Amino acid sequence: MSEDLIFNIRLAYFALEKEKNIYFEKQNLTASQGDLLLYLGFAERQGKDVNQKDIERYFKLTNPTITGLLNRLEEKGFVERRKSPVDGRTNLIHLTDQTRKVLDQFKRHKDRIDQKLYRDFNDDERKQIIYLLKKLRANLNPDQPR
Amino acid sequence: MSEDLIFNIRLAYFALEKEKNIYFEKQNLTASQGDLLLYLGFAERQGKDVNQKDIERYFKLTNPTITGLLNRLEEKGFVERRKSPVDGRTNLIHLTDQTRKVLDQFKRHKDRIDQKLYRDFNDDERKQIIYLLKKLRANLNPDQPR
DNA sequence: CAATAATAGATAGCATGCTATGTATTGGAG
DNA sequence: CTCCAATACATAGCATGCTATCTATTATTG
Numbered sequence: 001m002s003e004d005l006i007f008n009i010r011l012a013y014f015a016l017e018k019e020k021n022i023y024f025e026k027q028n029l030t031a032s033q034g035d036l037l038l039y040l041g042f043a044e045r046q047g048k049d050v051n052q053k054d055i056e057r058y059f060k061l062t063n064p065t066i067t068g069l070l071n072r073l074e075e076k077g078f079v080e081r082r083k084s085p086v087d088g089r090t091n092l093i094h095l096t097d098q099t100r101k102v103l104d105q106f107k108r109h110k111d112r113i114d115q116k117l118y119r120d121f122n123d124d125e126r127k128q129i130i131y132l133l134k135k136l137r138a139n140l141n142p143d144q145p146r
Numbered sequence: 147m148s149e150d151l152i153f154n155i156r157l158a159y160f161a162l163e164k165e166k167n168i169y170f171e172k173q174n175l176t177a178s179q180g181d182l183l184l185y186l187g188f189a190e191r192q193g194k195d196v197n198q199k200d201i202e203r204y205f206k207l208t209n210p211t212i213t214g215l216l217n218r219l220e221e222k223g224f225v226e227r228r229k230s231p232v233d234g235r236t237n238l239i240h241l242t243d244q245t246r247k248v249l250d251q252f253k254r255h256k257d258r259i260d261q262k263l264y265r266d267f268n269d270d271e272r273k274q275i276i277y278l279l280k281k282l283r284a285n286l287n288p289d290q291p292r
Numbered sequence: 293c294a295a296t297a298a299t300a301g302a303t304a305g306c307a308t309g310c311t312a313t314g315t316a317t318t319g320g321a322g
Numbered sequence: 323c324t325c326c327a328a329t330a331c332a333t334a335g336c337a338t339g340c341t342a343t344c345t346a347t348t349a350t351t352g
Contacts, residue, residue, distance in 0.1 A: 003276055005260065005263060005264070005272075005275065005276055005279075006162055006166075006256075006259070006260070006263070008276055008279040008280065008283075009155065009158050009159050009162060009279065010159060010162075011206065011279075011283055012155050012159075012279045012282055012283050013155050013156060013158075013159035014206065014339090015283050015286045015287060016152055016155060016156075016286070017339095018286075019286050020152075021340095030307065030308080032307080032308065032309090033307090051330080051331095052330070052331065053329085053330065053331085060157065060160065061308090061309075061310095062309080062310065062311080063330075063331065063332080064309085064310075064311085064312095064331090064332075064333080064334095065308065065309055065310075066331090067331065067332060067333085068307080068308070068309085069307090069308080071332095072307075087317080087318070087329095087330085088316075088317050088318075088330095089316070089317045089318065089329060089330040089331070090317095090329090090330060090331080091330085091331075110152075113152070114151065114152070116285055116286065117151060117152070117282055117285055117286065118151070118285075119285045120281065120285070121278075121281070121282075125278060126151075128274060128278065129151065129275070129278040129279075129282070130149055130151055130154050132267075132271060132274065132275040132278070133151075133154040133155065133157075133158050133275075134154065135266065135267070136158055136263055136267075136275070137154075137157055137158050137161050139262055139263050139264075139265050139266065140161045140162070140164075140165050140262065140263065141161060160309090163309095167310095176337065176338080178337080178338065178339090179337090197300080197301095198300070198301065199299085199300060199301085207338090207339075207340095208339080208340065208341080209300075209301060209302080210301090210302075210303080210304090210339085210340075210341085210342095211338065211339055211340075212301090213301065213302060213303085214337080214338070214339085215337090215338080217302095218337080233299095233300085233347080233348070234300095234346075234347050234348075235299065235300040235301070235346070235347045235348065236299090236300060236301080236347095237300085237301075
């Protein structure tokens with residue numbers, strides 16, 4: 001049973017979420033909220049406006065999930081929703097100054113986890129695992145370009 | 147960003163859960179409930195008694211999570227909790243006859259997903275992905291024998 | 293043997309994910 | 323220009339996961 005691929009992916013996923021949570025909880029955030037803020041910071045650095053739909057597409061999550069995440073982030077003062085001046089249906093999502101101040105720390109945290117994960121992986125193995133994960137996913141959804 | 151390991155594991159995990167759900171929903175079950183029934187069927191075939199603690203350890207989930215899963219499975223008539231005659235603290239978890247009848251179908255479903263997943267994987271790749279996933283997880287938790 | 297610690301399970305309350313559905317705005321066809 | 327479809331977001335309600343805490347039982351220790 002320990003050789004079961006599906007089970008091993010599940011365990012890897014849960015272990016990773018826990019690892020991320022250890023740090024983010026100290027920041028009054030969850031792992032999902034932290035991931036979202038990192039994405040918003042990345043987009044901002046690129047000068048891109050981001051609405052909720054963009055976030056859904058990027059993370060491959062549904063609109064109620066993103067609405068909920070943003071509600072909690074907004075309550076805690078990490079983001080702001082501002083109605084788009086060009087399309088009344090969309091909210092543009094902005095980081096607050098408070099968030100910008102700590103974003104570099106978040107980024108370093110993510111890098112630290114990556115390093116820990118990859119500790120004893122050689123170059124070949126690093127490429128291989130991502131290649132295999134993508135291949136596996138392609139076998140399930142015969143679409144998606146990513 | 148598409149080369150991010152953590153993100154790719156997340157996507158693989160979600161894709162797999164969705165794939166499992168497609169089938170199990172037709173059986174009035176969720177993927178997690180189906181996985182649990184398969185485990186119980188496996189244990190029963192081995193002649194092993196299973197209590198809630200055993201399930202927690204196997205799936206690496208917490209006791210409230212398992213309590214909830216079993217509550218819903220019991221309501222739907224898939225399992226029964228019976229107080230252990232030797233230890234008043236533990237519930238032994240039993241499948242119902244209704245469940246035993248469909249368990250082989252569930253097993254075939256799981257095998258079908260495995261085949262789909264592994265479609266274009268050669269022997270080396272099959273071993274490699276599990277090896278790499280375990281190694282990754284060992285880098286996060288420097289314990290666990292599994 | 294009595295008192296205490298450890299263990300198994302349940303309950304409350306929360307975040308994250310989902311589907312189904314509602315509302316408001318925009319876009320397009322006639 | 324009007325109407326209808328499509329799009330963006332919100333809301334309700336559910337399952338799965340969690341931590342913190344409670345109860346009941348068993349095991350241990352003095």
